[in-house]
Amino acid sequence: MLLRHTPKEVADRKALTINPAKTCQPIGAMYAALGVHGCLPHSHGSQGCCSYHRSALTRHYKDPIMAGTSSFTEGSSVFGGQSNLLAALTNMFTIYNPDLVAIHSTCLSETIGDDLAQIVKKATDDGKVPEGKKVIYCNTPSYVGSHITGFSNMCCGIVKGLVEHTGVAKDQVNILPGWVEPSDMKEMKRIAKDMGIKFVMFPDTDGVVDTPQTGKFEMYPAGGAKIEDIATAGDSIKTLACGSWASEDAAKLLDGNFKVPYEVLDIPVGLSATDRYVQALASAAKISIPASFITERGRLVDVISDMSQYLYGKKVAIFGDPDQLIPLTEFLLDLDMIPTHIVSGTPGKRFEKKIKELCAEKAPNVNVKNGERADMFLMHQWIKNEPVDLLIGNTYGKYIARDEDIPFVRYGFPIVDRIGHSYFPTVGYNGGIRLLEKMLGAIMDKIDRDAPETKFELVM
Numbered sequence: 001m002l003l004r005h006t007p008k009e010v011a012d013r014k015a016l017t018i019n020p021a022k023t024c025q026p027i028g029a030m031y032a033a034l035g036v037h038g039c040l041p042h043s044h045g046s047q048g049c050c051s052y053h054r055s056a057l058t059r060h061y062k063d064p065i066m067a068g069t070s071s072f073t074e075g076s077s078v079f080g081g082q083s084n085l086l087a088a089l090t091n092m093f094t095i096y097n098p099d100l101v102a103i104h105s106t107c108l109s110e111t112i113g114d115d116l117a118q119i120v121k122k123a124t125d126d127g128k129v130p131e132g133k134k135v136i137y138c139n140t141p142s143y144v145g146s147h148i149t150g151f152s153n154m155c156c157g158i159v160k161g162l163v164e165h166t167g168v169a170k171d172q173v174n175i176l177p178g179w180v181e182p183s184d185m186k187e188m189k190r191i192a193k194d195m196g197i198k199f200v201m202f203p204d205t206d207g208v209v210d211t212p213q214t215g216k217f218e219m220y221p222a223g224g225a226k227i228e229d230i231a232t233a234g235d236s237i238k239t240l241a242c243g244s245w246a247s248e249d250a251a252k253l254l255d256g257n258f259k260v261p262y263e264v265l266d267i268p269v270g271l272s273a274t275d276r277y278v279q280a281l282a283s284a285a286k287i288s289i290p291a292s293f294i295t296e297r298g299r300l301v302d303v304i305s306d307m308s309q310y311l312y313g314k315k316v317a318i319f320g321d322p323d324q325l326i327p328l329t330e331f332l333l334d335l336d337m338i339p340t341h342i343v344s345g346t347p348g349k350r351f352e353k354k355i356k357e358l359c360a361e362k363a364p365n366v367n368v369k370n371g372e373r374a375d376m377f378l379m380h381q382w383i384k385n386e387p388v389d390l391l392i393g394n395t396y397g398k399y400i401a402r403d404e405d406i407p408f409v410r411y412g413f414p415i416v417d418r419i420g421h422s423y424f425p426t427v428g429y430n431g432g433i434r435l436l437e438k439m440l441g442a443i444m445d446k447i448d449r450d451a452p453e454t455k456f457e458l459v460m
């Protein structure tokens, strides 16, 4: 019993978070920055923060994550980090030659009140940004929000710093994929490409954090959205913003600054959300949906109907990021499963209301909470009071899964004890089959393990 001190009785906590279901803002900012080709993310704070952000991403992606740090010491912590950042910019452009440096703040530099806009302007005025190179920035105070807030803030930084408006309309759609895996971004692009749609996707970590082993270290891998392509996003016909938490603010900026209308969609997880993604692409580009997508969709529907006896009525607990939990809840309902406990450490945007609306008909008693006190401790307590048949979430769920003997599917960020997420998408119709396969595998492994000899079946 790893979590033997978790009591069953749920007490109202005003100020204590135990095992949060989220992580730190700059990790999201760093991940978003890596989605621009030739970008070196930079953490304006202490070395310890930067090491943590890099290691969190490296553990999840099993790839080296490069980033700079302002390396605050006692002096910069008291007097501010301007001189450190100016020196860092000179060093980074001289030694590592990035096309772009994407700066995010940390708790420390935010508390001091360092003004990133002013420091970047000074660096530019002082000639510390070489000709043709760019510096963007965003504020990521980690005592509010979560890694998703940081991701969203850097998406806004990308729009503010890289998008231009030439006035010449381009027949293309902006796709803001939200915080998903590189495999998911690849699949979202594949769907748009197969529909014959021109698009600009950013951030795009496909080919950046899932790089092949070639025996040669590449400081800037081949993938990522190209700066010159992002620059054209101000001339696009529409923005599809996947995930309200991660992408909506950047889409609003594109609309406000460049008059590119936007539509906020769910990340295309599961059947219904993928239907809406495909339909939104078709509507934005004014084309009809190719027949090949009817086939793709049909395969997912076929798996659902073939295996429904193992899914029907099963109670599921899920935790993670709101942009993923909302379409995942909808997918579970489409599968006739019962979302039972739902927790996200990321605050805001009427998450609980949205989930309750989705579950009103089929799972009206769902427990749902987001924000600071929506933590893994609460999730464990809820499960103790109402056990579930399946737990879905990041690696931190393995403690609860082990203690309560629940089949567990790793999904979300971070996954630090399994591989696959970088390479096999869980978005789109094909991704829906992958997700379903993982869920069925976990459930059926338990059936096999627990079946008495008389009920142990070869064919399931």
Ligand code: SF4
Pocket: 024, 025, 026, 045, 048, 049, 052, 053, 105, 106, 107, 108, 142, 143
């Ligand atoms: S101090 Fe703040 S920015 Fe640094 S690692 Fe901790 S939460 Fe993140």
